Amino acid sequence: MFQRFLRFTMKCQNPAKKFSTATQNNFKVCVIGSAGGIGQPLCLLLKQELMITYLNLYDIAKVNPGVNVDLSHVNTTPIVQAFTGCNVVVITAGMPRKPGMSREDLFGANAAVVYGFACAVACFSPCALVAIVTNPLNSMVPVFSEVLMRCGCYDPCKIFGVTTLDLVRASTFAGQISCADPSYLDIPVIGGHAGKTIVPLLSQSRPPLPSMTQEDIQKLTVRIQEAGTEVVKAKAGEGSATLSMAFAAARFVRSLLKGLSGEPVIECAYVRSCATDAAYFANPLVLGRYGIERNLGYGKLNAYEGKQLQEAVPILVKNIEDGVKYVIQKADIKPPTKCEPPKPPSKTKG
Ligand code: LMR
Numbered sequence: 266m267f268q269r270f271l272r273f274t275m276k277c278q279n280p281a282k283k284f285s286t287a288t289q290n291n292f293k294v295c296v297i298g299s300a301g302g303i304g305q306p307l308c309l310l311l312k313q314e315l316m317i318t319y320l321n322l323y324d325i326a327k328v329n330p331g332v333n334v335d336l337s338h339v340n341t342t343p344i345v346q347a348f349t350g351c352n353v354v355v356i357t358a359g360m361p362r363k364p365g366m367s368r369e370d371l372f373g374a375n376a377a378v379v380y381g382f383a384c385a386v387a388c389f390s391p392c393a394l395v396a397i398v399t400n401p402l403n404s405m406v407p408v409f410s411e412v413l414m415r416c417g418c419y420d421p422c423k424i425f426g427v428t429t430l431d432l433v434r435a436s437t438f439a440g441q442i443s444c445a446d447p448s449y450l451d452i453p454v455i456g457g458h459a460g461k462t463i464v465p466l467l468s469q470s471r472p473p474l475p476s477m478t479q480e481d482i483q484k485l486t487v488r489i490q491e492a493g494t495e496v497v498k499a500k501a502g503e504g505s506a507t508l509s510m511a512f513a514a515a516r517f518v519r520s521l522l523k524g525l526s527g528e529p530v531i532e533c534a535y536v537r538s539c540a541t542d543a544a545y546f547a548n549p550l551v552l553g554r555y556g557i558e559r560n561l562g563y564g565k566l567n568a569y570e571g572k573q574l575q576e577a578v579p580i581l582v583k584n585i586e587d588g589v590k591y592v593i594q595k596a597d598i599k600p601p602t603k604c605e606p607p608k609p610p611s612k613t614k615g
Contacts, residue, residue, distance in 0.1 A: 292522050294343075295321035295351040295390065297382050298358030300329040302507035303398060303514065307357060310515035312336055316522040317343040321351060324358065351390040353521050355427075355514060356382050356409075359399035361505040362497045368401040368459040369584070376591050379405045383412035391418040394521050394556050395425065396534075398514050400505075402426045402458040403581055406535055406545050407588030415596055422556035425521075426535030428458045428547045430506065430513035434492045435465045438485055443475050450474075453533055454489065455548040455563045456577040457584065463490045464573045469564060482569065524552030531561065541574070543581035 294311060298304040299322035311320055320343040322333050337345040359375035362368065379399055386395060391413075399405050406426040413419040431454040440447030451471045456464040465486055467474060477485070488495075496506040520530040530552045538546035540562055551559040566574060 290316045290526075291318045292316055292352045292525065293319040293321065293350065294353045294355065294518060294522075295323055295393075297323045297354060297356045297385075298399070300324035300326035300332045301357055302361065302504050303357040303510045305332060306508055306511035307355065307514050308332070308336055309339070310511060311518060312339050312343050312345070313341050314515070314519060314522070315342055316519070316526065319344050319346055321346060351393045352525060353396065353518055354386055354390055354393045355396045355398065355518060357398045357510075357514065358382065359405075361507075362400070362493075363502050364498055366497075368493070369404070369587075371400050372404055372587060372591075375399050375401070375405060376408050376588070379408050380412055380592065380595060383409045384416070387413055387416035387418050391416075392423075394423045394525070396427050396514065396517055396521065397425065398427045398510065400458075401584065402428070402535060403462060403545070403584035404588035404591075407585045408592055410537065410545075411589055411592035412596075415592070420556070421537035424536065425517070425556075426458060426545070426547065427514050427517050428454060428463075428533055428535050429517040430510050431458060431463050431465070431489060431492075432533055433509065433513045433516070435467075435489050438488050438492075439467065439470065439474055442477070442481070442485065445472075453549055453563070455533065455546070456574065457535055457543075457545075457547060457581050459493075459584070460490055460580075461573070462577040462580050462584070464570060464577050465489045466563065466566065466570055468567045468570060479569070486569075486573070520552055521556075524556070524558070525554060527554055529553045529558055536560070541578050541581075543578050544585050546581065 294317050296304050296308050299308050308322055311317055322329060322345060333345055359378045360371055362371060386393060397405055397409055406424060410419060410424050432452060435452040435454050436447040436450035439452055440450050453466045453469050454463060455466060456462045467482055493506060517532060520532045523530045531549050532552055533547050533549050535545055535547040536557060540546045540548060548563040549561040550557050
């Protein structure tokens, strides 16, 4: 059984599915939070991406000019320089969790950060595709979107909550159990990006997983849902996932760029959605020249997955409400249209 399964996996394509091979390679990408734990390895991965011509590093941290210079010494194509008119902006800035905290506990610290950068994106790269990594993701995507709505440059097809790490983890852990190469396993993960809102669709794995007991399915599901906490505990107060998150975000950015260059790619992400009662929801999307080309929905669920989804939606609705309320209250105090430009990092050629 496993041999047959392994042979099948070797024939399959990489999870970020593509339709053709033509690529454009002159994109400009900005990483906001470039000096942070996720930002630095993400910038290093993107500095090796042939589709990028200009890589912009933005961070308020004092070390950021140094990160610019450091990265500019890497002898790859992208030129490291300042922030304006980007094709893709990635937001990784914000506080990470400490043991005992939920992602929701970061709302107070990170909503203001995302709010501020939404104003900056509205001013300087209003046409960019925006990939948000900052937690709590379920609320930060609504915060960002609400600000752009108020700035008059909201396009729901261009704003993404990056949930790719949940898919990466799902295939890693399922691969460990089934002795398959995880990089060839494609398991959709729908819902959001926190605890029970993370709903892995093991029944839709491609190639199919070997048959598992319901107990094993539940264990695997919970491991995927709690994987972020597993890292937070293991780092013992020194932060949350940075390397695996950078890996996942780089994969997502690469898929956005391929889509932009006319090579549609399927990826899951947390976006504006009509799929459920939650106004934002993650499921597979076709990414194309203008961002989301088509929302593929979540397909057929088995009874267990259906129950998981039922539990996830009310939590998502609440998380989304928190984000929307935050912007309504804050916008009363200071209209986001009066945004201050971020200071660009010093120009350094790499
Ligand atoms: C993760 O899934 O690892 C990230 O969302 C970070 C966290 O706080 O869990």
